[in-house]
Every structure is written in C-alpha cells, then in structure tokens.
Amino acid sequence: MQDVGRGSRWVIGASTVAMLGWGTVLPYQYAYAAETRGWGGAVAAIGASLFSVAALVAGPVGGRLADRFAPALVAVVAKLAAALAVGSLVLADTPTAYVLGMTAFGFAMAAAGPAQSVLLLGASEGADRRTMFAWLAAGQALGMGVGAFVAGYLVDLAAPDGLDVGFVAAAVGYLVSAGMMAVLPRERTQAAGSAGLARGRGEAGAAMRLVLRAPALRWTAVLTVALALAFYAQFDTGLPAYALTVLDVPARTVGLAAAVNCFVLIALQLAVVRWTAHRPAAPLLMAVGAIWLACWVALGVVASFPALAAVVLVGTFGVFALGETMYGPVLNPLVASLAPQGHLGATLGLFTGLQTGVSALGPLVAGLALSGGHGEGFVGLHVLISAVAIGAAWQVHRHLAAQRVPAAVEEQADESLQRA
Incomplete structure (x- = not known):
C-alpha cells in the first residue's frame, strides 16, 4: 500500500476491522434465526429484509449528514450505533x-458508508480513486472472509446462545472501527475540497431530483440496482439455498465456494485495477454484467449434471469475484464524478442505499422461488437482471460519450478563436 496515503490507509483499516466482526455473523444469522432459535424461515427472512430496508433508508440520511457535518464524526457515531445494535x-x-x-x-451500518466514502475520496486525487476503492473492497473482503472462517470454529448453531460469540465479535469490531475513525489522520481528509469534492449542504430529496434529471446518473441508478440484484442480493441467502436445495451439494462445499470468492477477490483486485486504470467506467460495468450473466447460466445448466455441481459452484463463485474486482473500484468513483455540485455525500448515500436496500428483495425472491420448486425460474430471473445491467451500462456509456462530444467541440472552437 505504498501508493496509499496515511489517511486512506486508516479509513480502509477501520472498514476492514468492522467487516472482520460482521463476518462472524453474516453467514450464520439466517440459520440461527430459522433453525437454532426455532423461529422459522419467515422470521429469518423478515430480519434479513428489514436489515436491507433500513439500509436503504439510512444511506441517504448518512450522506446528507456527511454533507452537513464532519464526515469522520458521522462515521464514528454511526459505527458506535452499529456496535450497540x-x-x-x-x-x-x-x-x-x-x-x-x-x-x-442495518440502519447504523449503512449510515456510516457515505461518510467513509467521502473521507476516502477526499484523501485521494482523481487518478487514484479506483486504487483506493480497490483497497477498500479488498480489505472488506479480507475482513469478512477471515471473520467467517474463524467463526466457523467458534459458532455453535446447535446451542441457543451459539451465535453470541459472533454478535460480541461484531460489536467489538465496530467499536474498534469507531475508535480508529475518531483518531483519523487529518492532513488531507479535512480538505475534501482540495480534491475537487465540493460537499456543500446536500439535501437527500434535492439529490434525488437532480439524479432523476441527469440521464447518465439516472441510468447509473438503474445499473446499480440491477448489479446489486444480480449478485449481492443473493450471495448470502439465495445462492447458498439454490446450491443446497437444487444442486444438492454439501454445506461444506457452499462454505468452500464462499471462501474461494473471498480469496479470488483479494488476489485479483489490485491487478485488475491496474489493468483497468485508464479504461472508461461504463464498459467495465458492462463486463461485470456479462460475467455475472455467464455465471448464472452455468449454475442453471449444471443442475442437469449433478456430478459436476460442486465443481461448477465453486468455480462460478470464483468468477463472480472477478466481476466484483471491477464493480467496487469503478462504481463509487463514477457516481462521485457525476454527483451534482454540493450533493456529493447525499448522492453517494442514495447509491449506497440503493445497493444495500435492494438486497431486501434477495431473501424474499429466493424464498418464494426455491420453496416453490422453481429453481429454473430463479436462475432465469437473474439472467434477465444481468442482461438489464448490461443494457443500463451501455446507456451510461452512450450518455457520457454524448456529454464529452460538445465539450470537445467547444474546446476546438476556443482554440480556433485563439489562432484567429
């Protein structure tokens, strides 16, 4: 991380520690509620869904607060609330x-996200932002993966209090993360404006209206929703449930697939960022949609070949990670570059809320489709959503190209006038 400044390293480290704690809970919370406590799948699905709905509400609120107050303070308060919750x-x-x-x-966790992004953007120059968000994604994946791996040896889902160690670990992780944000080095993160980021006093409603007026941002919102639904909404519940109920693979294989996803992401993240550093964002996001579409097709086809199911499942989780290596580092800098003047935090909060909030549909869709024996429909729906993501990314690319053409023409005209 020699090319990452001290303030950026501190933000990334705080995020990694928080995810280390959350990783001890996330893979087990559905089974804990449904089976260990005997509350049933409905309660488990409602808990997961309301977690995501709260995140949808909290994202814009956290973004507005990051525009109005010191982002570090907003992040500290939100992380303390997450630890308490x-x-x-x-x-x-x-x-x-x-x-x-x-x-x-869910509310507190999502409220910290926009402030964290504003701090990271403020601590980096434009050319470095993909690298910063690549390190952030890698750190979060590492924290989540290590937390889940360690918890596998500590959590006992046969006992009613078997996940208490995970809840405590998550609370400690968020407390430590809040402490790190409280002593965040200030040398560059204080001056977000120096990095070309005018935060202003953004209102969530005003940011929403401005997003809807701008075609590129409007299509970016569609793209964000589609990509979140195509993978992230199903990573924790739908994909494992499909693997267990339709592909009939052992639970240990599902755990291996999740670990492979995590470590492929970490291994490839920075190499992919270097390769994509000077490539436009929209075509890269089209590639993400295409990669995820191919993964869903493979998962659908392998249902007819049970002997290959375990191998294909682990392989597709690794390929899903290839898409993730482009998604995280590219999307947030793209949104930041398109954010209306004075509404950076609110716009980032809105998109954070969209990414997290639409995940509320994941457990519901998976529950309805898979409990009804509609595995093919479940896969087909996500193939369609991935195709929508590809189309939306193309629209973003088209609108951004149209914006660049008048600017280039105006620049040529100015040069002609100067020569005259």
Whole structure:
C-alpha cells in the first residue's frame, strides 16, 4: 500500500476491522434465526429484509449528514450505533427483539458508508480513486472472509446462545472501527475540497431530483440496482439455498465456494485495477454484467449434471469475484464524478442505499422461488437482471460519450478563436 496515503490507509483499516466482526455473523444469522432459535424461515427472512430496508433508508440520511457535518464524526457515531445494535442481539430472546435489532444494525451500518466514502475520496486525487476503492473492497473482503472462517470454529448453531460469540465479535469490531475513525489522520481528509469534492449542504430529496434529471446518473441508478440484484442480493441467502436445495451439494462445499470468492477477490483486485486504470467506467460495468450473466447460466445448466455441481459452484463463485474486482473500484468513483455540485455525500448515500436496500428483495425472491420448486425460474430471473445491467451500462456509456462530444467541440472552437 505504498501508493496509499496515511489517511486512506486508516479509513480502509477501520472498514476492514468492522467487516472482520460482521463476518462472524453474516453467514450464520439466517440459520440461527430459522433453525437454532426455532423461529422459522419467515422470521429469518423478515430480519434479513428489514436489515436491507433500513439500509436503504439510512444511506441517504448518512450522506446528507456527511454533507452537513464532519464526515469522520458521522462515521464514528454511526459505527458506535452499529456496535450497540449488533451487541443487543445477544439479549434478543424473542423474534420481535431479533428483528428490531437487525433493523437497527442495518440502519447504523449503512449510515456510516457515505461518510467513509467521502473521507476516502477526499484523501485521494482523481487518478487514484479506483486504487483506493480497490483497497477498500479488498480489505472488506479480507475482513469478512477471515471473520467467517474463524467463526466457523467458534459458532455453535446447535446451542441457543451459539451465535453470541459472533454478535460480541461484531460489536467489538465496530467499536474498534469507531475508535480508529475518531483518531483519523487529518492532513488531507479535512480538505475534501482540495480534491475537487465540493460537499456543500446536500439535501437527500434535492439529490434525488437532480439524479432523476441527469440521464447518465439516472441510468447509473438503474445499473446499480440491477448489479446489486444480480449478485449481492443473493450471495448470502439465495445462492447458498439454490446450491443446497437444487444442486444438492454439501454445506461444506457452499462454505468452500464462499471462501474461494473471498480469496479470488483479494488476489485479483489490485491487478485488475491496474489493468483497468485508464479504461472508461461504463464498459467495465458492462463486463461485470456479462460475467455475472455467464455465471448464472452455468449454475442453471449444471443442475442437469449433478456430478459436476460442486465443481461448477465453486468455480462460478470464483468468477463472480472477478466481476466484483471491477464493480467496487469503478462504481463509487463514477457516481462521485457525476454527483451534482454540493450533493456529493447525499448522492453517494442514495447509491449506497440503493445497493444495500435492494438486497431486501434477495431473501424474499429466493424464498418464494426455491420453496416453490422453481429453481429454473430463479436462475432465469437473474439472467434477465444481468442482461438489464448490461443494457443500463451501455446507456451510461452512450450518455457520457454524448456529454464529452460538445465539450470537445467547444474546446476546438476556443482554440480556433485563439489562432484567429
């Protein structure tokens, strides 16, 4: 990380520590609610869905606060709230208490995201931002993967209190992360404006109206939703459920696939960023959609070849990670470059909310499709969503190209006038 400044390293490290704690809970929370506590799949799905709905609401709120107040302060308060919320799940002995705790945690966790992005953008120059977000994605994947791996030896889903160690670890992770953000080096992150980021006093509603007026941002919003639905909404619930119920692979194979996804992402992240450094964002996001479409097709086809199911599942999780290496580093800098003047935090918050919030549909779609025996329809739907993402990325590329042409013409005209 020699090319990453001290402030950026601190933000990335704080995010990694938080994900280290969350990784001890995420892979197990659905089975914990549905089976360990005996509350059933409906409560588990409602908890996961309200977590995501709360994140959808919190993203724009956190972004607005990051525009109005010091982003580091917003991140600290949100992470402290997240620690309190996830820690409270140790005491959640009823379905209602569990669902409320998950909802509060989803809100606090998402509220910290826009402030964290503003800090990272403010600590980097334009050419470095993909690298910064690549390190952020790699750190988050590493934290999540290590947390999940360690928790596999500590969590006991046969005991009612078997996930308490995960809840405590997540709370400690967010407390440490908040402490790191509280002592964040200030040399560059204080001056977001020096990096060309005018935060202003953005209003979430105003940011939404401005996004809807700008074709490139409007299509970027469609692209964000489609890519989130095509993979992230199903990574934790739908894909494992499909693997277990339709492909009939062992639970250990699902765990191996998740680990492969994590470590492929870490291994390839920076190499992919270097390769894509000078390539336009929209075609790269088209490639992400195409990669994920191919993965869904492979998962659908292999259902007819049970002997190959385990190998294809692990392989597709690795290929999904290739798309992730471009998604994270490219999307946030693209949104930041298109954000309306004075609404950076609110715009980032809106898109953070979209990415996280649409994941609320993941458990519901997977539950309805797979419990009804519609595995082919489940895969077909995600092939279609991936195709929508490709189309939306093409529209973003077309509108950005149209914006660049008048600017180039105007520049040529100015040069002609100067020569005259």
